[in-house]
Amino acid sequence: MSKTFTAKEVGEHKDEQNGLYIIVDSGVYDVTNFLDEHPGGAKILKRVAGKNATKQFWKYHGKNVLEKYGSKLKVGELAETAKL
Numbered sequence: 001m002s003k004t005f006t007a008k009e010v011g012e013h014k015d016e017q018n019g020l021y022i023i024v025d026s027g028v029y030d031v032t033n034f035l036d037e038h039p040g041g042a043k044i045l046k047r048v049a050g051k052n053a054t055k056q057f058w059k060y061h062g063k064n065v066l067e068k069y070g071s072k073l074k075v076g077e078l079a080e081t082a083k084l
């Protein structure tokens with residue numbers, strides 16, 4: 001079942017102890033186990049962990065990336081519409 005997160009809850013997941021979550025559009029993704037696999041590097045993901053990374057995401061990737069990895073990493077949806 002898909003969970004609903006508030007932006008505040010996502011913000012609590014910003015380090016490896018609590019897991020690293022990022023928001024892209026209305027989706028919440030857990031990238032904790034993806035850090036070492038990320039072709040763009042772990043550092044950049046750690047920097048946006050707990051935040052809305054929609055702008056950065058679409059700057060570097062196309063929608064094929066979410067089609068490929070989205071279902072694997074997605075942990076839920078954002079409760080309110082994110083203000084960009």
Ligand code: HEM
Pocket residue numbers: 022024029031038039040041044045048053056057060061062065066069070073
């Ligand atoms: C769900 C989260 C993410 C996934 C699944 C993901 C996946 C990927 C993949 C598959 C690539 C390889 C290039 C490609 O196939 O287009 C890539 C490259 C990259 N990603 Fe991500 N990424 C994520 C989030 C982010 C975020 C939030 C940032 C920035 C803050 C970022 C920055 C980059 C950069 C800089 C590259 C390298 C681009 C290049 O070398 O041209 N990624 N990522």
